[in-house]
Amino acid sequence: MAPPAHWRRAKERYRLLGSKCENCGSIYFPPTKVCPKCRRRGKIVQTEFSGRGKVFSYTIIHAAPKTFEKYTPYILALIELEEGPKVMSQIVDCKPEEVKIGMEVEACFRKLFEQDDDGIISYGFKFRPIDDSWRK
Amino acid sequence: MFKKRDVAIISAAATKCGEQWDKSIKDLAWEAGVKAVEEAGISGKDIEYLVVGNMSGGMFVGQEHIGALVADFLGLNPIPSLRVEGACASGGIAFFQGYLAVASGLYDIVAVGGVEKMTDVEQEQATTALSGAMDFEWEAYFGATFPGIYALMAKRYMHEYGLKRESLAKVSVKNHYHGSMNPLAHFRNKITVDEALNAPMVADPLGKYDCCPISDGAALVILAPLEIAKKYTDTPIIVKSSVMASDTLSLLRRRDICTLDATVNAAEKAFKLAHLERSQVDVIEVHDCFTIAEILAIEDLGFAKKGEGWKLYEEGETYVGGRLPVNTDGGLKASGHPVGATGIKQIVELVKQLRGEAEKGRQVDNAEVGLAHNVGGSGATAVVTILSRG
Amino acid sequence: MKVGIVGYGAYVPKYRIRVEEIARVWGQDAESVKSGLDVIEKSVPSLDEDAATLAVEAAKNALKRAKNVRASDIGAVYVGSESHPYAVKPTAVTVAEALGITPHLTAADLEFACKAATAGIQACMGLVRAGYIRYGMSIGSDTAQSAPGDALEYTASAGAAAYIIGGENLIAEIEGTYSYTQDVPDFWRRECAPYPRHGGRFTGEPAYFEHVIKSSKGLMETLGTKPSDYNYVVFHMPNGKFPLRAAKVLGFTIEQVSPGLVVEKIGNTYSGSSLLGLAAILDIAKAGERILLTSYGSGAGSDSFSIIVTDLIEERRGLAPPVKYFVERKEYVDYAVYARNRCLYRR
Numbered sequence: 001m002a003p004p005a006h007w008r009r010a011k012e013r014y015r016l017l018g019s020k021c022e023n024c025g026s027i028y029f030p031p032t033k034v035c036p037k038c039r040r041r042g043k044i045v046q047t048e049f050s051g052r053g054k055v056f057s058y059t060i061i062h063a064a065p066k067t068f069e070k071y072t073p074y075i076l077a078l079i080e081l082e083e084g085p086k087v088m089s090q091i092v093d094c095k096p097e098e099v100k101i102g103m104e105v106e107a108c109f110r111k112l113f114e115q116d117d118d119g120i121i122s123y124g125f126k127f128r129p130i131d132d133s134w135r136k
Numbered sequence: 137m138f139k140k141r142d143v144a145i146i147s148a149a150a151t152k153c154g155e156q157w158d159k160s161i162k163d164l165a166w167e168a169g170v171k172a173v174e175e176a177g178i179s180g181k182d183i184e185y186l187v188v189g190n191m192s193g194g195m196f197v198g199q200e201h202i203g204a205l206v207a208d209f210l211g212l213n214p215i216p217s218l219r220v221e222g223a224c225a226s227g228g229i230a231f232f233q234g235y236l237a238v239a240s241g242l243y244d245i246v247a248v249g250g251v252e253k254m255t256d257v258e259q260e261q262a263t264t265a266l267s268g269a270m271d272f273e274w275e276a277y278f279g280a281t282f283p284g285i286y287a288l289m290a291k292r293y294m295h296e297y298g299l300k301r302e303s304l305a306k307v308s309v310k311n312h313y314h315g316s317m318n319p320l321a322h323f324r325n326k327i328t329v330d331e332a333l334n335a336p337m338v339a340d341p342l343g344k345y346d347c348c349p350i351s352d353g354a355a356l357v358i359l360a361p362l363e364i365a366k367k368y369t370d371t372p373i374i375v376k377s378s379v380m381a382s383d384t385l386s387l388l389r390r391r392d393i394c395t396l397d398a399t400v401n402a403a404e405k406a407f408k409l410a411h412l413e414r415s416q417v418d419v420i421e422v423h424d425c426f427t428i429a430e431i432l433a434i435e436d437l438g439f440a441k442k443g444e445g446w447k448l449y450e451e452g453e454t455y456v457g458g459r460l461p462v463n464t465d466g467g468l469k470a471s472g473h474p475v476g477a478t479g480i481k482q483i484v485e486l487v488k489q490l491r492g493e494a495e496k497g498r499q500v501d502n503a504e505v506g507l508a509h510n511v512g513g514s515g516a517t518a519v520v521t522i523l524s525r526g
Numbered sequence: 527m528k529v530g531i532v533g534y535g536a537y538v539p540k541y542r543i544r545v546e547e548i549a550r551v552w553g554q555d556a557e558s559v560k561s562g563l564d565v566i567e568k569s570v571p572s573l574d575e576d577a578a579t580l581a582v583e584a585a586k587n588a589l590k591r592a593k594n595v596r597a598s599d600i601g602a603v604y605v606g607s608e609s610h611p612y613a614v615k616p617t618a619v620t621v622a623e624a625l626g627i628t629p630h631l632t633a634a635d636l637e638f639a640c641k642a643a644t645a646g647i648q649a650c651m652g653l654v655r656a657g658y659i660r661y662g663m664s665i666g667s668d669t670a671q672s673a674p675g676d677a678l679e680y681t682a683s684a685g686a687a688a689y690i691i692g693g694e695n696l697i698a699e700i701e702g703t704y705s706y707t708q709d710v711p712d713f714w715r716r717e718c719a720p721y722p723r724h725g726g727r728f729t730g731e732p733a734y735f736e737h738v739i740k741s742s743k744g745l746m747e748t749l750g751t752k753p754s755d756y757n758y759v760v761f762h763m764p765n766g767k768f769p770l771r772a773a774k775v776l777g778f779t780i781e782q783v784s785p786g787l788v789v790e791k792i793g794n795t796y797s798g799s800s801l802l803g804l805a806a807i808l809d810i811a812k813a814g815e816r817i818l819l820t821s822y823g824s825g826a827g828s829d830s831f832s833i834i835v836t837d838l839i840e841e842r843r844g845l846a847p848p849v850k851y852f853v854e855r856k857e858y859v860d861y862a863v864y865a866r867n868r869c870l871y872r873r
Contacts, residue, residue, distance in 0.1 A: 014582075014624040048626075057288040057292035057295070057393065059288050059342075060337070061279065063283070065264050065281065066260045066264075069260075070573065074279060076279055076280055076284045076339070087388055088274060088278055088288075090278065093572070096340075101291070111574040111578075112278065112574070123582075123620060133851070134847040134848060
């Protein structure tokens with residue numbers, strides 16, 4: 001994959017950004033240029049998600065393409081963000097047997113992959129189980 | 137406003153599916169093409185329009201311009217020839233396009249084919265090529281694999297409807313059983329539920345036997361207006377309807393990840409246009425890229441309620457001889473999944489069944505109506521075609 | 527004009543490996559290693575963590591504590607590390623992008639072994655005081671490398687600490703800074719070498735102690751302060767023994783140095799080390815209390831800071847997890863998983 005393609009969506013990957021239609025209030029992920037509900041009447045602006053959500057579904061990936069091979073087995077999940085939209089991401093800091101549908105998670109910043117030993121390193125969001133125990 | 141014509145299939149042919157080292161993409165297309173042309177008793181010169189389904193000649197064999205390639209190699213120049221792509225639904229879309237061409241009255245004899253040459257590249261490159269069926273930016277980029285996407289559907293389905301892995305295994309066992317009697321199938325071995333459950337995991341809960349293979353293969357059918365079909369064959373197969381529908385590219389934007397709305401929409405319209413009921417269907421070929429996909433297909437096509445499709449497998453109802461035979465050629469799992477060809481391969485199987493020409497043991501008794509269901513990606517594209525014996 | 531800390535944040539990866547486990551593999555005596563280093567286990571990054579990801583996590587926590595500071599108010603980002611993911615392409619820009627600080631800022635990566643980030647703090651102080659920026663951020667972050675079987679393997683760990691420096695909204699004022707720097711080859715790593723090399727006992731007196739002590743003394747002389755004016759002292763922590771010895775030589779008590787000694791259970795987080803120690807103090811210090819911080823970077827140099835906590839600390843420290851949380855939330859791995867995570871098999 002080429003540098004421009006990595007760079008084009010880096011902001012959204014780093015900060016978990018989506019879109020909001022100021023006309024109807026709908027929130028979207030991935031970012032969109034069109035509000036499917038309002039179409040021409042819609043006014044799309046950037047929105048940043050809190051990062052908190054719940055596991056909607058998950059799987060453990062054992063067979064992965066070369067890019068992700070060294071990370072197997074890893075947990076791939078559909079996370080339902082508290083704002084509504086779903087994202088596809090990995091769950092980290094968690095054993096495969098500990099993942100449950102409905103588990104509360106929060107976004108964190110991790111490496112997605114490296115392109116060869118001398119290629120670009122791609123970063124983005126993953127999710128980890130929420131631990132609020134420090135908030136006493 | 138023109139009146140649409142009735143369309144018939146006058147011949148249908150397919151190559152074997154599997155690892156065919158000595159055959160190139162051209163060889164595969166040629167083999168299916170020649171068989172179909174000979175069966176219809178026509179000459180290549182009679183074909184007026186060619187549509188070819190192919191997902192990724194580029195990434196598998198460095199070849200694009202597949203429409204031109206097949207027309208050239210089959211000696212069909214200068215007719216219009218195009219390649220259509222809808223990931224794993226490329227074949228079904230090709231059929232849909234060919235059907236439109238004849239139904240519109242603009243073309244009479246139309247050839248519709250599908251071809252995919254997948255085994256030249258290493259597994260890893262093939263997986264990368266197939267991941268183009270997903271949303272690359274927001275799914276593949278984050279570590280999603282194609283089996284992983286369907287595994288997410290399966291896990292959620294298990295959570296909502298209580299499905300167990302054994303039920304998924306039963307889908308695969310049935311498909312291998314049918315495939316064992318199909319000389320064109322990629323896999324001819326029968327398997328057991330235990331073997332399926334203990335196979336290596338690919339993406340939990342899908343193991344090796346829940347996932348269709350990577351195959352080389354081609355298929356081609358020839359369409360003609362029904363009013364002249366009897367000139368070419370004693371058993372024309374009528375295309376009652378062929379409908380294509382779309383849905384979000386990525387799984388994360390779906391309304392319900394346990395339902396392929398594209399299938400539901402295409403099926404609804406297909407049955408309406410065909411003026412037929414589900415109960416009238418005798419045999420179906422569904423898109424079982426993964427075992428869970430077959431169960432969802434049964435439900436989304438309207439043959440079972442959501443959450444209950446798996447129950448048909450408990451009592452063997454989907455076997456040949458059962459209430460609703462599904463994937464009598466072995467499905468994608470056993471008969472193979474040469475991506476662009478699969479949608480046409482399904483049609484070829486239905487034509488065999490409706491003509492009573494399938495091998496003993498897997499021929500459905502007195503099959504009159506058949507339905508083919510071809511899906512692209514995780515459900516972004518679906519094509520439903522209903523055929524009946526002429 | 528006052529200048530000081532507006533926000534601080536920490537991050538340590540979840541995984542740990544015990545001294546016993548490393549000693550087991552190399553056939554060494556765990557008890558004597560532990561008592562020699564005063565370290566019992568160290569942090570291990572996940573395979574998908576590196577100095578950039580750790581820096582982002584720490585920086586986010588710092589921004590949370592900086593409460594009214596918007597990302598766009600930050601005018602400088604410096605990341606100090608010995609394990610920058612790229613040799614050329616700064617970690618700082620990834621941090622800036624991830625926090626939404628881009629594009630109106632200056633940024634650079636710094637390297638000075640374990641003290642690069644404190645040099646970054648000094649740079650921010652200068653830019654703030656001179657009126658060029660409103661706030662600046664310096665982050666010390668490392669996934670430190672150590673050769674398998676080398677003594678450093680017991681302590682070279684992973685962690686990050688981030689500091690937002692400004693002239694207003696201070697939770698701690700920096701009343702002075704002093705540095706002591708010379709060319710000393712005590713510990714180094716050539717660009718293509720996967721692991722550092724060091725001079726054994728040479729890393730002690732002429733390196734660590736020379737600079738830590740001279741820098742701390744220089745600061746106190748400049749400000750006219752003495753050890754008893756401080757409630758806490760934090761030194762760079764290559765192990766649990768060196769800071770205690772430095773404290774003793776300088777005349778600090780065990781009570782002043784112990785609260786910041788985070789190394790025992792997370793190891794030496796290199797560029798994050800002294801700054802994580804400072805964060806641990808800020809997690810508990812009361813308004814008006816004074817802290818002496820002296821970092822040390824091999825090569826060699828030390829940066830010292832005299833810090834007074836303000837009353838804003840109470841309402842801000844609870845906005846992000848304390849160092850204690852990171853030290854205590856852990857899961858152990860064995861040497862095989864450690865080797866896999868650190869890609870030891872590749873070199």
